[in-house]
Amino acid sequence: MSDNQLSHINQRGEASMVDVTEKAVTQREARAEGYVTMKKDTLTMISEGKHAKGDVFAVARIAGIQGAKQTASLIPLCHPLMLSKVQVxxxxxxxxxxxxITSLCKLAGQTGVEMEALTAVSVAALTLFDMCKAVDPGMSIEGVRVTEKLGGKTGHWQGTQP
Structure with a gap:
């Protein structure tokens, strides 16, 4: 398969999980980021820990970690991975x-962890939104992207600022 082909489509154009059987186990990590934009009052409230629902960042952090661990259940063709570290x-x-919001996902494995890093940021952002929507329904989630990856065939890749 050439580098410009879609990896999750077989020769007949059907969805297909990538076969990683022959790939070497290497140390892999990925970082991602995203932003939740909100009213200044909302940001102050959650930064100072004054939200009636409690520590918004603590809950969103746990949700992001759980999201990374559940990526294969959410994204149909992702491999289930044994993550060794998830940080939000x-x-x-x-x-x-x-x-x-930033995430770091690491493992020793045969496939990358970009989707897990993206899922961690996305679920943390959605949780932050959910906890604050009653006071600020106009929030927006923006700029979710991979910022860096290490390991595997392509080695080290670092994104540029959009």
Missing amino acids: EFEPQPEQSRVR
């Missing part, structure tokens, strides 16, 4: 009235 972090950015 939040960075309030008051000047842009948003929260930057």
